[in-house]
Amino acid sequence: xxxxxxxxILSAISGVIEQVSxxxxxxxxxGNVMIETYKASDLPLVQIVFNRETPLYETSHHAMWExxxxxxxxxxxxxxxxxxxxxxxxxxxxGANQTMNQTCVITEIVSVNIIGxxxxxxxxxxxxxxxxxxxxxA
Amino acid sequence: MSLVFGNxxxxxxxxxxxxxxxxxxxxxxxxxxxxxxxQYPLAFINDSSESRTYILTDxxxxxxxxxxxxxxxxxxxxxxSVNSLISIVKSGIEADITLGGNAYNTxxxxxxxxxxxxxxxxxxxFTVVISYLSED
Numbered sequence: 010x011x012x013x014x015x016x017x018i019l020s021a022i023s024g025v026i027e028q029v030s031x032x033x034x035x036x037x038x039x040g041n042v043m044i045e046t047y048k049a050s051d052l053p054l055v056q057i058v059f060n061r062e063t064p065l066y067e068t069s070h071h072a073m074w075e076x077x078x079x080x081x082x083x084x085x086x087x088x089x090x091x092x093x094x095x096x097x098x099x100x101x102x103x104g105a106n107q108t109m110n111q112t113c114v115i116t117e118i119v120s121v122n123i124i125g126x127x128x129x130x131x132x133x134x135x136x137x138x139x140x141x142x143x144x145x146x147a
Numbered sequence: 148m149s150l151v152f153g154n155x156x157x158x159x160x161x162x163x164x165x166x167x168x169x170x171x172x173x174x175x176x177x178x179x180x181x182x183x184x185x186q187y188p189l190a191f192i193n194d195s196s197e198s199r200t201y202i203l204t205d206x207x208x209x210x211x212x213x214x215x216x217x218x219x220x221x222x223x224x225x226x227x228s229v230n231s232l233i234s235i236v237k238s239g240i241e242a243d244i245t246l247g248g249n250a251y252n253t254x255x256x257x258x259x260x261x262x263x264x265x266x267x268x269x270x271x272x273f274t275v276v277i278s279y280l281s282e283d
Contacts, residue, residue: 129203
């Protein structure tokens with residue numbers, strides 16, 4: 010892994026998710042997007058929000074951090090095969106790019122929850138990852 | 148993922164057809180008055196109100212309230228006649244809650260009757276909520 014920053018990790022994760030053909034839009038934000046301002050053609054839309062960040066160890070020159078983030082996919086329609094397919098596509102993309110272009114290692118998909126009400130569903134992926142950075146950057 | 152957006156005219160036409168196949172002999176959604184020699188039981192469909200919730204800029208969840216006013220001849224057993232009328236209209240409304248694939252739900256939320264005041268007719272008023280998605 011290379012030395013990474015929150016920005017480079019976010020950019021790498023969004024880059025991987027953008028490659029998922031069933032996802033139309035990827036948004037990195039510090040909170041929930043105002044989904045009602047988007048159009049149906051923008052969906053499925055993935056929003057990535059960083060949560061808690063904790064240091065795992067630190068040496069004089071180097072530190073490893075654990076960072077948890079939430080990946081929320083907004084999907085429009087009936088809760089049927091398509092929703093399951095998107096979950097599978099996102100899981101596959103994460104599985105195939107676990108190091109996210111060497112910026113971090115996705116250590117765990119903690120949970121996947123489907124919430125919402127017809128016709129708008131939220132597929133929430135609760136994720137954990139590790140990354141390294143020089144102490145000077147911390 | 149494709150969504151079906153409802154068309155109000157299609158939904159009313161479907162409801163009209165469903166009420167007819169359920170046993171209502173005359174259904175009108177343009178005129179709201181009994182005159183001439185209409186056959187009983189008959190029903191009028193009245194457009195009432197819409198409640199709109201924006202899901203996206205171009206996807207609106209609509210709860211459309213309509214009133215179905217049904218009449219039958221009361222005969223010598225008005226209570227039985229009105230109950231029979233209610234049963235016929237209910238089965239017509241519930242025959243296809245998607246109204247030809249336009250709506251995702253149709254439900255009767257209230258039924259009122261004339262309480263005997265419309266004799267020699269009997270009357271039942273159904274408040275029906277149709278839930279559908281609209282693009283505009």
